[in-house]
Amino acid sequence: MSDHQPMITLDGVEKRYSEDAPPAVERLSLDVHRGEILVLVGPSGCGKSTTLRLINRMIEPTSGRIVFDGEDVTHIDANDLRRRIGYVIQRIGLFPHQTIAENVGTVPRLLGWDRGRISERTDELLDLVGLDPSLYRDRYPKELSGGQAQRVGVARALAADPPVMLMDEPFGAVDPITRDRLQNEFLRLQEEVRKTIVFVTHDIDEAIKMGDRIAILRERSVVAQLDTPSRILAYPVDDFVDDFIGSGSTLKGLHFERVRDLELSNDYPFVRSSESRGDTRRLLADSDARFALVLDERGRPERWVDDEDLSRGDPSETVAGLGPKVIAMVEGNATLHDALEAMITSSAGQAVVVGRDGAYTGVVQIEQLTEVIRRMRAEAKAHYDRLRGRA
Amino acid sequence: MDGVRSWAGFVADNVDGVLERSLEHLTLVAGVMVAATLFSVVLGIVLMDRPVARQAALGAAGVLLTIPSLALFAVFIPLVGIGNRPAQIALFLYAILPILRNTVTGLGSVDEAVVESARGMGMGPLQQLLRVRVPLAWPVVMAGVRVSTQLVTGIAAIAVLVGGGGLGAYIQRGLTSLGNPFSIERVWTGTVFIILLALVLDLVLGLIGRRTTSPGIR
Ligand SMILES: Nc1ncnc2c1ncn2[C@@H]1O[C@H](COP(=O)(O)OP(=O)(O)OP(=O)(O)O)[C@@H](O)[C@H]1O
Ligand SMILES: [Mg+2]
Secondary structure: OOOOOOOEEEEEEEEOOOOOOOOOEEEEEEEEOOOOEEEEEOOOOOOHHHHHHHHOOOOOOOEEEEEEOOEEOOOOOHHHHHHOEEEEEOOOOOOOOOOHHHHHOHHHHHOOOOHHHHHHHHHHHHHHOOOOHHHHOOOOHHHOOHHHHHHHHHHHHHOOOOOEEEEEOOOOOOOHHHHHHHHHHHHHHHHHHOOEEEEEEOOHHHHHHHOOEEEEEEHHHEEEEEEOHHHHHHOOOOHHHHHHHOOOHHHHHHHHOEHHHOOOEOOOOEEEOOOEHHHHHHHHHHOOOOEEEEEOOOOOEEEEEEHHHHHOOOOOOEOOOOOOEOOOEEEOOOEHHHHHHHHHHOOOOEEEEEOOOOOEEEEEEHHHHHHHHHHHHHHHHHHHHHHHHHO | OHHHHHHHHHHHHOHHHHHHHHHHHHHHHHHHHHHHHHHHHHHHHHHOOOHHHHHHHHHHHHHHHHOOHHHHHHHOHHHHOOOHHHHHHHHHHHHHHHHHHHHHHHHHOOOHHHHHHHHHOOOOHHHHHHHHHHHHHHHHHHHHHHHHHHHHHHHHHHHHHHOOOOOHHHHHHHHHOOOOOOHHHHHHHHHHHHHHHHHHHHHHHHHHHHHOOOHHHO
16 A cells, blocks of 8 residues: 555446436546545536545446555445445434434444444544534534534544545535635644545635645536646636636635745835934935835834935934835735735735734735746646646 | 212222223223334335335225224124224224324435435445434324324224223113113213323323434424
């Protein structure tokens, strides 16, 4: 079992619900790597759920092979297979007549664990998904909110520590704010548990957020493009993908780059607010810049001043209080999308970058963002040209 | 008022007999109900995935209910003789429909997402049935059992006409001796104690239903 061997391989898998209808899944071949979140995304009815359910054989393939961790599982006992795979569906399907603890302990019970181990594991999982076991263990599903029920659904799927999780629109039935929180929690959880996850959604933004890789599917589960979110955004291979990811895809790509990875410009002279107007004016005149940055006594950006501001009053007075306040300001670990947003809200062509302590570290220019976009596109294109050249 | 007093007197003078007849009645009903419940629930489970057979069975059970009770009781005399036996068979047939219908409805109305997740976690068909479907359908099944018990407790009064026991004996003797002393009191005794028995049974079944239903679905 090498790390390079895919966790799941679909090998020419096909599903026909009936003889004369077109297949719901047509000769699909796909690898899911160890520890990745692979998102299947596509328009309604394209076969995402069918594809997902083929993996744990909730639906039997008409032809093709399913390989799980190097083992051909196309014909093994389906119940054995399912106990090795976590499964979360949109409508969750908690057992209403069982307590939360009993729900979470379902698969361990099926696997014949002893009681002590099950209850220990149950508490551990409730903790992991952020539900206090002492409060929730003995409740019934009807006493949970939608978001809490969804967390229990995830805990239940993780109960026997399966290497693989299949999730079919798991956050589809909750309000946008709860969904956002569940997504973030889940990504944090995944950092910890490092499962191999196949995640179905019809929401491209959710796909971009959750996926290490995204498979964009068209009719009959045909893969239109399979790649990292940033590469798909930078280089949609055809009109179908382009339409599906929709407008603003370029801007969405800026979510994947961080300000700290850019070379920040230091073209603007900067002074402490205790500096005199005259000295600052000379400093500004010696630089190529039209503005200078005034920092407070702890090095935090405060105001922009230009020559006109500095010419007012007595040259020996301090620069404190002169010029407009700095509005466009981001931390180094902000995304380029955050930086762009800051620039647009403050209608400035640049944003001031600060460290975690709030101290000035440099400036990012809007031209740098357009340059990044150009670079991402060029790289993605080169990547696909290479692939085509090889093919 | 005089009537009530003389009826009370009759009951007081015949306490032993009334209790004995009530016990007979209860035994008859209880035996029939246990058998009919087991039979109907199992039949309901078997019919769950067979829509055509299910419709046929429900139809047949419905037709049984329309047969006049005396006729249905009498039909079995040539086969099993007189006594409690023909009464048990007839009451058993009457008892089926409410339980069967509720079992089928209960099992069918279990949320598909719940069954899907049970299957998705690797429960086999029998585990899905016993751990998920039946416990979830249980309150509906029990409601059927209660209706059925009421029905059977009342109809069981006729058992006496085919040679069986029970509180029907008072009604029958009262009706056949109308005009004689205590005839009306006898009819009343049979009727009132059948109603009381039905109420007590309903109460007990209600409690059993509660105790055997998960708090999560109450
Ligand atoms: N049990 C079934 N019997 C027959 N056809 C089915 C069945 N399940 C799905 N299909 C068909 O297969 C195709 C793919 O369905 P599937 O549910 O996989 O789509 P999906 O991508 O998950 O859609 P959605 O985003 O709406 O959930 C559809 O045309 C659907 O009508
Ligand atoms: Mg679907």
